Amino acid sequence: xxxxxxxxxxxxxxxxxxxxxxxxxxxxxxxxxxxxxxxxxxxxxxxxxxxxxxxxxxxxxxxxxxxxxxxxxxxxxxxxxxxxxxxxxxxxxxxxxxxxxxxxxxxxxxxxxxxxxxxxxxxxxxxxxxxxxxxxxxxxxxxxxxxxxxxxxxxxxxxxxxxxxxxxxxxxxxxxxxxxxxxxxxxxxxxxxxxxxxxxxxxxxxxxxxxxxxxxxxxxxxxxxxxxxxxxxxxxxxxxxxxxxxxxxxxxxxxxxxxxxxxxxxxxxxxxxxxxxxxxxxxxxxxxxxxxxxxxxxxxxxxxxxxxxxxxxxxxxxxxxxxxxxxxxxxxxxxxxxxxxxxxxxxxxx
Amino acid sequence: xxxxxxxxxxxxxxxxxxxxxxxxxxxxxxxxxxxxxxxxxxxxxxxxxxxxxxxxxxxxxxxxxxxxxxxxxxxxxxxxxxxxxxxxxxxxxxxxxxxxxxxxxxxxxxxxxxxxxxxxxxxxxxxxxxxxxxxxxxxxxxxxxxxxxxxxxxxxxxxxxxxxxxxxxxxxxxxxxxxxxxxxxxxxxxxxxxxxxxxxxxxxxxxxxxxxxxxxxxxxxxxxxxxxxxxxxxxxxxxxxxxxxxxxxxxxxxxxxxxxxxxxxxxxxxxxxxxxxxxxxxxxxxxxxx
Numbered sequence: 331x332x333x334x335x336x337x338x339x340x341x342x343x344x345x346x347x348x349x350x351x352x353x354x355x356x357x358x359x360x361x362x363x364x365x366x367x368x369x370x371x372x373x374x375x376x377x378x379x380x381x382x383x384x385x386x387x388x389x390x391x392x393x394x395x396x397x398x399x400x401x402x403x404x405x406x407x408x409x410x411x412x413x414x415x416x417x418x419x420x421x422x423x424x425x426x427x428x429x430x431x432x433x434x435x436x437x438x439x440x441x442x443x444x445x446x447x448x449x450x451x452x453x454x455x456x457x458x459x460x461x462x463x464x465x466x467x468x469x470x471x472x473x474x475x476x477x478x479x480x481x482x483x484x485x486x487x488x489x490x491x492x493x494x495x496x497x498x499x500x501x502x503x504x505x506x507x508x509x510x511x512x513x514x515x516x517x518x519x520x521x522x523x524x525x526x527x528x529x530x531x532x533x534x535x536x537x538x539x540x541x542x543x544x545x546x547x548x549x550x551x552x553x554x555x556x557x558x559x560x561x562x563x564x565x566x567x568x569x570x571x572x573x574x575x576x577x578x579x580x581x582x583x584x585x586x587x588x589x590x591x592x593x594x595x596x597x598x599x600x601x602x603x604x605x606x607x608x609x610x611x612x613x614x615x616x617x618x619x620x621x622x623x624x625x626x627x628x629x630x631x632x633x634x635x636x637x638x639x640x641x642x643x644x645x646x647x648x649x650x651x652x653x654x655x656x657x658x659x660x661x662x663x664x665x666x667x668x669x670x671x672x673x674x675x676x677x678x679x680x
Numbered sequence: 681x682x683x684x685x686x687x688x689x690x691x692x693x694x695x696x697x698x699x700x701x702x703x704x705x706x707x708x709x710x711x712x713x714x715x716x717x718x719x720x721x722x723x724x725x726x727x728x729x730x731x732x733x734x735x736x737x738x739x740x741x742x743x744x745x746x747x748x749x750x751x752x753x754x755x756x757x758x759x760x761x762x763x764x765x766x767x768x769x770x771x772x773x774x775x776x777x778x779x780x781x782x783x784x785x786x787x788x789x790x791x792x793x794x795x796x797x798x799x800x801x802x803x804x805x806x807x808x809x810x811x812x813x814x815x816x817x818x819x820x821x822x823x824x825x826x827x828x829x830x831x832x833x834x835x836x837x838x839x840x841x842x843x844x845x846x847x848x849x850x851x852x853x854x855x856x857x858x859x860x861x862x863x864x865x866x867x868x869x870x871x872x873x874x875x876x877x878x879x880x881x882x883x884x885x886x887x888x889x890x891x892x893x894x895x896x897x898x899x900x901x902x903x904x905x906x907x908x909x910x911x912x913x914x915x916x917x918x919x920x921x922x923x924x925x926x927x928x929x930x931x932x933x934x935x936x937x938x939x940x941x942x943x944x945x946x947x948x949x950x951x952x953x954x955x956x957x958x959x960x961x962x963x964x965x966x967x968x969x970x
Contacts, residue, residue: 370909380927395861425895433718480705514760533727533728535862535865536840536865539724539725539727540742542727542728543723543727543733543736543741543742544725544733544736544737545740545741545742546768547742549743550742555770560795562806575848585843587844588844589844589847589848590852590855591847591848591850591851591852591854592843592844592855592861594847594848594850594855594856594859595859595861595862596850596859596862597845599862599865599866601866604771629857631855631856631857631858631859631862634857634858634859634863635859635862635863635866636861638867639866639870641872642866642867642870642874643873645870645875646870646873646874649878650877650878650881651873653818653878653882654881654882656818656882656884657805659882659910660799660803660885660886660889660890661885661890662803663802663803663805664890664891665891666805667809668891
């Protein structure tokens, strides 16, 4: 019963364009007519790879895949690189295509299998443990209450099988571990597809500037170290890792003796986000009629960061333009003097 | 370009001492630590560019680059400490005068305003180059901005180094409006770009890369300056010392060819490194502008 409800929940999330995307993604099994009549059984990848490694044997070797969030159309290949597949998390010797693509268990492949398979269900029979946490997350809550497209397993754990990741990197076997540097790097990018503003802020901060230089080991936090892995909750939720109740514990994991003032730190400074400047200017403009709003904007710790940033841009601009001009003029005058002196001494010689 | 003039300058055997060993040593410490700080720190400020990643890896990556950065920061603080101890000793123990007022002072004096006007006239070709005293106005500006910059960088750097300890001293109600580590990071980053950009362009072009000095002003390394250079650069000081009969005290033998060679061997690669970093930063500016 429990499993059933989870399954329906996931199916619900895969409605509309999402369904199309996943069916396309998994349409790998649209097989061309095989020379031999074959029936698929668990325990053998041979019949699948027979066609899915050769484009001329497939009826459809590429399928359009629509990104549910950006609406971007991508082309997903139906071909499998066996060597790469073997290095992935599901590429072990005791693991087979039909374990995930269950619809095809026992399918008759004489004329190829039916197109547009159901999306793979990761949680019902295998990964019910992280799913338990995931189903309680704010993402799923959004989906239930507002019917929003939210990330499901494969949006973060892309590249688990033979498919390329969104960022073009192949994800090797032990990657879906929170301890793996490549997985940590890929998840930052995965979160950024939706949370661009927070991603930009993170990149501007001490933690994010190190990870953007390519270092993503465990001693520098990525998104999920602070926000949680599967049970990602909005900071207003009392159980949230970044909420009032648990923030001391979260920061304290790395910063021993983190105190109440320390955890007020702005981890996503918006110094390059114009909307904060517009909000400040508008608040000042309407300061007389709406002093409460002005007070609120001025009390936002982001405001002071924006002011410091603009101040420094001014100092940089002024210093380099004035002293740059000074250096240039100084140089030109020195060369002019020398030229004159030389010309003068030349005349004397004549 | 000016081999003719350099030829004459090099031949001159009358040399004067411009910088004492102490000041040369402090400048050396500042160079070494400043380059260590810039090379390990600037990649973080330009983190989204390929060259930054390359440079960061070259400096040992995380966390090695960070350790180098902190060691260099300690060297910078040590140089600043030496400077102020020396200043304190000269003023209060040796009772030397003229640090705060007069031609020997590094603080801004009324005569600097006339020097600036005179210099501007010279730039425009409507006057002669003014006769400067011991410190030219832009040298004073560089000194004062080094002092100010070191103070700002040290304070913000320490906040970033010990964020937990620094935030402990401010009440939570204040911390929720004034986020000390974030402010420190922004100031530290843009003050660093200001300092690196200033030293590698303005300071380099005002002193070492002037047409008559190219490629390096050896005075800060050997301590010595030829009579011709002295008269050309700081005629007012020369005349002042001459009238006070103090000129002979400063006379020193010219630097040996070996010392000159070592100076160039050290200074030229460092100057080039600085210019390369500037070129990197300019490409970032161009990419951003386009």
